[in-house]
Every structure is written in C-alpha cells, then in structure tokens.
Amino acid sequence: MNSRKFRLPDGAGTVAFPPSVLNHMYQFAQRRFFAREAGGQLFSPNPEHINVEVTHVSGPNPGDSRSRHGIIWHIGQANMDREKHFASERHAVGLWHTHPEEHPMPSAQDEKTTRQFLEGFHGTMTGFLLIIIGNKGDLPNMAVWLARDGTYQSWIPLVEVRDAQIEAASGTCTANCTEASVTTRPRFSP
Numbered sequence: 001m002n003s004r005k006f007r008l009p010d011g012a013g014t015v016a017f018p019p020s021v022l023n024h025m026y027q028f029a030q031r032r033f034f035a036r037e038a039g040g041q042l043f044s045p046n047p048e049h050i051n052v053e054v055t056h057v058s059g060p061n062p063g064d065s066r067s068r069h070g071i072i073w074h075i076g077q078a079n080m081d082r083e084k085h086f087a088s089e090r091h092a093v094g095l096w097h098t099h100p101e102e103h104p105m106p107s108a109q110d111e112k113t114t115r116q117f118l119e120g121f122h123g124t125m126t127g128f129l130l131i132i133i134g135n136k137g138d139l140p141n142m143a144v145w146l147a148r149d150g151t152y153q154s155w156i157p158l159v160e161v162r163d164a165q166i167e168a169a170s171g172t173c174t175a176n177c178t179e180a181s182v183t184t185r186p187r188f189s190p
C-alpha cells in the first residue's frame, strides 16, 4: 500500500498520509449496513512544513456515541489524545470519520464541526482538515477538505496528487516557485 497525498490550495504544498494512518482509517470503513460511523483526530509533527505529514491518528474512543449516520465524540477522551500527542511534539491538524456512502461528501454539520475545532485554537491555527472515508472498494474513496480562517473563511476540497505533480508543489521546481506561494499557505500550528 502507498501513501496518499493531497494538494493544499494556493500552491501551499501537500499533505501526506502514510499507510499506517490510512490502514487505521480504512479498517473502520462502513462496508456493512449496520456498521457505525467511526472517527478521531489527525496529528502531524511538521504542520508548518510545505509537505505536511500526518503521521498519527486517534479514535474511535470507547466513550464516543456512534450510529450509522453520526458520531458524537467524547470530548474528554479527545482532549487526552491531543495532550498525549502534543507531549510528543505532534499537533492536531484535523479530524477524520467514516460515511456509509461510496463517494463521501461532508455534511453541513461536518463543516460546522471542523470550523468549531479550528475556532477552538483562537487564531493560533488558520487551517484544519476533515477526512471522510467512503464505504466501497479495496482502496476506499477519501474526501479531504480544508477549513480555512483568516481574512475570509473558506471550505475547500483538496485534490489528490500523483508523484510527478508533488515535486512541482514541494519547492523542488526551478520555475514559478516564488516566496509568495509559500507565504500564502495556510498555517496549521502555533
């Protein structure tokens, strides 16, 4: 199994998910009718880097309230996950959960929840990810969205990129790699 990478908006670089993180989420894909939603948080040691790596994932937690079409996270346990990873210098950069649909799309509530988490950082972060895992295929479809704060709010679907494209976005190219494209990228951490 390979990593999967998605392009951040405005030439800001990429965000990558290694097989360990992907497999953890895939195992909760809602392949059976009675399967319940599962979800948790995403953690990165380098949220300021042009190639953000999501190296760890948490959830679902035992205290979560899970149904086929929803999940209410146990906030205390989610906070403990964040503290545990922060002690190892990993920052929360987003949320993930499953949907009982082949081509997952965020609901209005999903956007609202992602934005509430982002606002909880009180301006120390300007972007927060939401991943949704679909319920069909050996490699489930994976929707990645970015809630952005700042002068204007936005809610942006990220496009999956192939390896050849990643090089162009990573700063290794020799043309059109201006400082401006770097400074406009969303910041994920303090």
Ligand SMILES: [Zn+2]
Pocket: 097, 098, 099, 106, 107, 110, 132
């Ligand atoms: Zn959802």
